[in-house]
Amino acid sequence: MNTERANLMTELRAHILNEGMKGLLLMNGGGAVALATWLQAVWGQPWAAPMLRWQVYGMAVFAFGVFFSVIIPLARYLGSLDKNTLAPLSNMWWWTHVIATVLSILSFAAASGLIVYGALKALPLIASAPRYSEDYFSCTGKTGIAVQQSALSLLYKEVTSNESKVDGSIHITDVSIVVDGIPFVANTYKICQIDDQAVWFSPSGSKDYCAGNDQFNDLGVFNKVTGKLSYHAGDFLAILQCKKTMKLMK
Secondary structure (H helix, E strand, C coil): CHHHHHHHHHHHHHHHHHHHHHHHHHHHHHHHHHHHHHHHHHCCCHHHHHHHHHHHHHHHHHHHHHHHHHHHHHHHHHHHHCCCCCCHHHCHHHHHHHHHHHHHHHHHHHHHHHHHHHHHHHHHHHHHCCCCCCEEEEEEEEEEECCCCCCCCHHHCCCCEEEEEEEEEEEECCCEEEEECCCCCCEEEEEEEECCCEEEEECCCCCCCCCCCCCCCCEEEEECCCCEEEEEECCEEEEEEEEEECCCCC
């Protein structure tokens, strides 16, 4: 009976140690992967500059944590072969196992602390960074020629000849509109005027350029209420009807 109990306790301790080692490997390895993904997303962002150095340090410490986690099962195995297996305090590999476990735990704690410290260093810049809203739309409509309509508001111009059916997409932020897939219109434009109902845009983004919508030049307007986009340059005119969609993957 005592032998069965001893075997059961041995198996239980082995299971606990195995799960503990897996947990340490998962914490440090998972932390390194998550941090690498985060750094890839924010690298080059001005507001992230103060945190990058500390978070790279954190990734290095996570790597040490993984290293110590991998040593644990090796130390346990070599300890089981040592002549002092039944006297762990005299077993060098038992001490190696304990030290590696403690160092792996401390590595995770230190790496987490470095990440938080870096984030705190960047908080002032994060708080002052501009916030941009982003919207994606799929659009269908027509392009063609609209002659002798320069006196009309852009919202009322119509294609009079050479009509072609087109479809594409637009991506709107607080500072720009990107038109994709529309012949002669596909480009990145700067927003020069924006209100609750419409967004006016042009290649230059000059407020004076967008001040009058009857100008016979490169000018576009997107009606946020109806989803209608009109753009003209010279006699060329594009009229599109757009619907909000998810981010389009290229």
